[in-house]
Each structure stands twice: as structure tokens, then as C-alpha cells.
Amino acid sequence: MINKSKKASLLLAATILGTTAGSFLVAPSAHAAIESNVVKNDINWDMPSAPAAPSDVNARAGSEQVVLTWAPIDNAKSYDVRRYNVINNTYDSVKANETTVLTTGVTDAVYMDTSVTNGQIYGYVVNAVYGDGQVSQMSMPVIATPMELSGNVKDSIVLQYKSGTTAGTNSSVIQPTFNIMNTSGTPVNLSDIRVRYYFNGGKELTAKNFSAGNISFGSRNIEPNFVSLEKTYKQADSYLELLFNAEAGIIRAGDETGPMTFTIQKNQSGTSQDNDYSYNNSSELTEWNKVAVYYQGDLVWGTEPDLNN
Known part of the structure; x- marks a missing residue:
């Protein structure tokens, strides 16, 4: 019977992660999949009479490895870990099929999968096994993409921009279009990227003033944040930050x-975009360095406005 504390399991996980810490710089925490997008015939999620599934399942990808952790369950004898294929390259169409039992009899709430290939997307579920033979429900799935480390990712992010509105118009609408390019030889997690668009007239705007369209991976996977600058400057009093x-x-x-x-819908019209820092009247996608792109917290594309002027 397992009576290990959560602290002990997390310590073991930290030991595993610590031995390969460098391999986790590129790939962040794994991605929680959406149950409604999983083929239930392939993984039996609904077992009402079975004990509860393991919770807080997390996966972290490195180079040619994925480390899984979860909250220990009192009275569990062991755990089974299953891996499934992810169909398509978009997380809003996650499907499970051909589930593979990677291992059984795991006695700690941590497991490292080293039978993975960099650049491929993998999904995982975990169940607990009890001393009386009962098997718990499957956990909610998590997905991860192991990736090889590359020293040039931060030099390889490029942003293209065009405007859907005309310069000089006193419109309350701003409509930029962005295309983010990865020119490196390494996959890049969008969750590592942030984009900032600087403009005037953004104070007191909220997510209700924002909409997104034509997003191949789903607009629901973008989080807009409007940030007001402490002082009002000639070319910007705010910026829109996009998180993925x-x-x-x-x-x-x-x-x-x-x-x-x-689309940014400002609360009032009468403000021309001509002097907005990030605005360009290009009607075709072109590289534009006045929209800032950050990768893992570092500015990797574009320039921030000089807020001293």
C-alpha cells in the first residue's frame, strides 16, 4: 500500500527534473486536453462505480523525454500510465486512439517517458490500482511535445503585420493582422510567446473590447490583456498584450x-491612428518591428517605444 506523502513524490519529481534541467528550457509545462475532444470509445472515462481518477496530472517535456507527475492517492497500490496518439497538430482537435500502456506498477506519483521523438505530440492518462484489485477512473488527459534545445530560437522569431483600417481616419476601431514566423530548425510553443501592440486610447479597455478572427488554432486559445501605461506618451498610452x-x-x-x-473597439472615436506607435498603413503582410514579440520573457522581435519621450 502506498502511503507516501505528496511532498516525497514531488521531491522525487524534482530530482528527475533537476538531473536534466537544461532540457526543459524550451518546452514548458504540458497542455491540459479537453475531455469533450477525446474519443471516449478509446479511453473509458466514464466508470461511475470506479474510484476517483488521479488528479493534478502534469506533464513536462524536454529533449526526447516527458516527465509526468500527479497527486498521490492514499491507499493506492500502484499506478498505470497510458500514452495515446494525438491527431492533427492543433490542440482543439485532440483525439485519443490506440492507447498504449507504457507501464504498470508505478509506485511513486512520477514517471519519465523516454520512448518519445522530438517534435511529436503525445497524450497521457493515468489510473490508480488498489490493493483489492479495483482500478480507478482515467485521469483527465495531458499532452506534451518534446523538443530539442536550440540556441537560435530567440533569433528566429519574425512578425509580419498589416492593418485592416486606414490611416488618418478618426475611427474607434483598430484592426491589426499578425503572422508569427518560426525560421529556426526547432518547434516553438506558442505559449512561450507574447505580442505587444502599442497605441493610444486604450485606457480602461477590457477583454470585451477585443475580438479575434481567422485563427487557425482557435480564438479561444488567445488571451488579450489591455495594459495602461503609467504615463501618457505621444505615441502610446496603452498596449494590447496577446498571450497564447x-x-x-x-x-x-x-x-x-x-x-x-x-479587432480593438475603443470606447470613443475621434482618435487618429497616425501617431500610434505600432500602427502601419500597410495593406499587405510585411515585417514590422514596432510590434514587440517576447519569447520566454525576452524581447526577440521589434522594439519597444521610448517611453521617456
């Missing part, structure tokens, strides 16, 4: 997101 959640997926090596169109 884990289900947004990856930009494969040498690939791009495709055009992503966003």
Missing part, C-alpha cells in the same frame, strides 16, 4: 501561425 494558452499548440520549424486578425 497551451492548447494553441506549436509553430513547427520553418512554419508560421498564418494570418491572425484582431
Whole structure:
């Protein structure tokens, strides 16, 4: 019977992660899949009479490995770990099929899968086995993409931009389109990327002032944040920051997101975009360095406005 504390299991997980810490710099925490998008005939999620599934399942991908952790269950004898194939390259169409029992009899709430290939997407579920032979329900699935480390990712992110509105118009609408390109030889997690668009007239805006369209991986996987600058400057009093959640997926090596169109509805009209820092009147996608892109917290594309002027 397992009576190990959660602290002990997390310590073991930390030991595993610590021995290969460098391999986790590129790939972040794994991505929680959506139950409704999983083929239930392949994984039996609904077992009402079975004990509860393991919770807090998390996966973290490195180079040629994925480390799984979960909350220990009192009175569990062991755990089974299953891996399934992920269909398509978008997290909003996750499906499970041909589940593979990777291992049984795991006695700690941590498991490292080293039978993975970099750049491939893998899904995992965990169940507990009790001393009386009962088997728990399957956990909610998590997905992860192991990736090889690359020193040039931060030098290989490019942003293209075009505007859907005309310069000089006193419109209350701003409509930029972005295309993020990954010119490196390594896949990039979109959840590692943030985009900032600087403009005037953004104070007191909320997510209700934002909409997104033409997003190949689903607009629900984008989180908009409007941030007001402490002081009002000539070219910007605010910026829109775009964050991508884990289900947004990856930009494969040498690939791009495709055009992503966003609409900002300001609370009042009468403000020309001409002086907005990030605005450009281009009607065709072109590289534009006044929209800032951050990768893992570092500025990797574009320039921030000089907020001293």
C-alpha cells in the first residue's frame, strides 16, 4: 500500500527534473486536453462505480523525454500510465486512439517517458490500482511535445503585420493582422510567446473590447490583456498584450501561425491612428518591428517605444 506523502513524490519529481534541467528550457509545462475532444470509445472515462481518477496530472517535456507527475492517492497500490496518439497538430482537435500502456506498477506519483521523438505530440492518462484489485477512473488527459534545445530560437522569431483600417481616419476601431514566423530548425510553443501592440486610447479597455478572427488554432486559445501605461506618451498610452494558452499548440520549424486578425473597439472615436506607435498603413503582410514579440520573457522581435519621450 502506498502511503507516501505528496511532498516525497514531488521531491522525487524534482530530482528527475533537476538531473536534466537544461532540457526543459524550451518546452514548458504540458497542455491540459479537453475531455469533450477525446474519443471516449478509446479511453473509458466514464466508470461511475470506479474510484476517483488521479488528479493534478502534469506533464513536462524536454529533449526526447516527458516527465509526468500527479497527486498521490492514499491507499493506492500502484499506478498505470497510458500514452495515446494525438491527431492533427492543433490542440482543439485532440483525439485519443490506440492507447498504449507504457507501464504498470508505478509506485511513486512520477514517471519519465523516454520512448518519445522530438517534435511529436503525445497524450497521457493515468489510473490508480488498489490493493483489492479495483482500478480507478482515467485521469483527465495531458499532452506534451518534446523538443530539442536550440540556441537560435530567440533569433528566429519574425512578425509580419498589416492593418485592416486606414490611416488618418478618426475611427474607434483598430484592426491589426499578425503572422508569427518560426525560421529556426526547432518547434516553438506558442505559449512561450507574447505580442505587444502599442497605441493610444486604450485606457480602461477590457477583454470585451477585443475580438479575434481567422485563427487557425482557435480564438479561444488567445488571451488579450489591455495594459495602461503609467504615463501618457505621444505615441502610446496603452498596449494590447496577446498571450497564447497551451492548447494553441506549436509553430513547427520553418512554419508560421498564418494570418491572425484582431479587432480593438475603443470606447470613443475621434482618435487618429497616425501617431500610434505600432500602427502601419500597410495593406499587405510585411515585417514590422514596432510590434514587440517576447519569447520566454525576452524581447526577440521589434522594439519597444521610448517611453521617456
